[in-house]
Amino acid sequence: MKKAGITVALLMLMFLSYPMVVLAQQNVTEAAIKVLPKTLRVSLTFPGSEQDSVIFKTINEAGQPDYHKNISQLEASIKNSKQLVVKQLNEQEWVVFNNKQKFTLTYTVTSPKKTFMGEKEGENFHPTLFEDFVFAWGNFLLVPHDKVLSSQKVKLTVYAKAYPKFFVSAKTFPSFNDFVNVLLIGGDVRHYENRLIGISIHYIMHGSFAFPDTAFIRAVSKVLEAQIRYMGINIQRQPLLVTLTEGNADNSGGTVVRNAISVYPDKSKPLEANKYDIIRLIAHENFHLWNGQDAIASDPATPEGYYKWFSEGFTEYYANLTLYREHMYSNEDFIDWVNQAIRKYESNPYSLTATPERMKTEYWTNSSVRNVAYNRGALLALLFDLKIKQMTDGHKSLDDLMQMMMKKSREKPFVDSDIIASLQELTQQDWSKFYADHVLGTTPLPFKQVFDDAQLLSATGAQAVFDLGFSTELGGLGLNDVVASVAVGSSAEKAGMLAGDVLKGFSFKWDNVNDDAVFIVERQGKRTKLIYRPVKQTRILQLAETENVTGIQILRNGPQQ
Known part of the structure; x- marks a missing residue:
């Protein structure tokens, strides 16, 4: 899921709704965010730098490189509002010529999205800025590429009177590199709070689902408590923020950042659908608080x-x-x-x-x-x-x-x-x-x-497995990718796909062998729709489902004490 490479440090959650104030302190970056319907106005005041100029870059999260499209009206100034020279180096980089002085960078953040998930691939990771709802991870921030400035403490003030309810995942941050993991959420949301093993948990929900809020809270609480028990230590500092927002059949998932867990499941599915895939998503994201973050961090x-x-x-x-x-x-x-x-x-x-x-x-x-x-x-x-x-x-x-x-x-x-x-x-x-x-x-x-x-019984036999039946020149699968080869005898070949076809659209579910895949390909200037079942038969070893009912429980039971 998204933000798989983000580190965890545990922060405080607070409810903020008061005027924006910027207090200058030595070696502290003062961040002020004014939250307006459809707009964020960001102000970052940095202490003096050791360099004559500072380069700022947008963040590339989850493989999405186009967050710069949300940034406009970028300016920089020093005391008495004297304007500094700012030069845009490329789509994702700006340089501020501050002459080693303390300076303030301001810019506006907007979002072209019409729904939380967006209409294009990856848009769900861009800020959601609506009249009645705001949801924004810190990837709307411009990051200073200066070791001194990026390592200094950040104090955040938020002005969000435009929304009746507003939450932000922290008030202070150890460094700017931590600050980029802030979460802003507010507006027309439902808010619940409960306590679990001494932790205050805030549930922030937006949208409608095929299950009641209370059922979601009960299931999540069960999972959180269990994983704390497995790991033998509770690394979650209170409070923990859990957000639930609407996904759809084609685009759903989750993210964990610091002490905030966010999931966006298919809103039409009941909680137990597909063997509790919504709760499994929570279980996945919550476990990142231990694995893949600061608790178990790789080099x-x-x-x-x-x-x-x-x-x-x-x-x-x-x-x-x-x-x-x-x-x-x-x-x-x-x-x-x-x-x-x-x-x-x-x-x-x-x-x-x-x-x-x-x-x-x-x-x-x-x-x-x-x-x-x-x-x-x-x-x-x-x-x-x-x-x-x-x-x-x-x-x-x-x-x-x-x-x-x-x-x-x-x-x-x-x-x-x-x-x-x-x-x-x-x-x-x-x-x-x-x-x-x-x-x-x-x-x-x-x-x-x-x-x-x-002592788990297994056997090899014929199984239906997922198989698109073709590969692309770049190895992945995206719009305008060119088909490099089509497997002989595959469903793709039988449907008429050819090497050299350009992918102009597709709809399928990975690893789903029960539903058809649809591809729009362009060939010699003409577009063709290809529909086929992405499946092939192959011999694969599998666990015997009935004979192993007792033996598999060695994994259900914890270690023998």
Whole structure:
């Protein structure tokens, strides 16, 4: 989901509705945001810089590079409102010539969106600025590319009298790099507050759903409490902000930033639809408070995609494991999830080749590679869990590994060797070959061997798996991508797709073998609609769903004390 590479530091939530005041302090950036219907007016006052000029850049979140389209009326001034020279270097960069003086940068933020989700790919990550509703992550901020200014504390004041209710995820921030993770939300929203294990949780909801607010709050509370129990420590400083906004059948998901969790599910689905996929989304995003953020943080010098198999894959495993442990999933449900994950693994052409090294450069540009991080990473977590239990006679589990990684991350961000050392310390056995082969390398995951060792029955047979049947020149899937090759005998070939076709539109659901995919392709200046079922038959190992009903419970039960 979105903001997979954002770090977590835990902040305070507060309700703000008072005039904007800027108080100058040494080594503190004063931020003031005036929130008006359809507009944000941002004012950033920086202490003196060590440089004669400061470059500001927009943020590229979730692979979306066009946040600069929201920025206008950018100006800079010093004391007595004397204007400074500001030069735009390119679409995403501006330079302010401040001559090492304290200065104030002001600009306006607008948004072209007509709905929260937007009408174009990625628009849901842009600010939502309506007459009756505002929702904006900090990616509307211009970031100073100056080590001194970006590392200084930020104090925020918000003026939001245009909205009857307004919330912001913090009042102060350790640095500007933390400030970009602020969340602003207000307007026509429903607000509830409850306490969970000493934490104040604010639920902010906007829109209508196929379930009551109270059912959502009960289910979320159950998940949050469970994951705190699994990790043995509560890293959530109060209060925690949980937002629920409308998604749709084609665009839904979630985000976690600092102490704010946001989900935007398909509003037409009941809470238990598709085996509680809405609550599974909450379970995924909440677990990021431990994994992929400051609690278990990877080496910042390593490009973001390299450790996505861990930060996203292990988090995806815990999302499903949480629902299983808390009896929202039955034994059969959890086995079905494992089998679906194996089918996805076997049908994705990048499952073996999308190593961490490859993910460093292709995670955001190739959707199939990105899917590998989630799916193969979740399967690695499953295999790790089963192997740890088998090696320790059930006395340890993946929970222990995650807790160990948290302790080590307090001293320094982790690298591969830290994971290997933790596994070996936990089990007193050598993991170096397994890690080299199946995490860093291209050796197929050893499902049968690990399942046999765990006494889980499995068998290989014909299965229907998802298969678009073609590849593109860039390797991903986007508008105007050119079809590079079409698999012989595939559904795509039978529907008439050809190499050289240009994708002008498409509608399908990843890993859905039950519904048709629709593609609009352009060929020799003419557009054609192709409709086909994206599926193929292949032999795949699967867990036996009935015979394993008892055995799979070794994962439901925690470590033996």
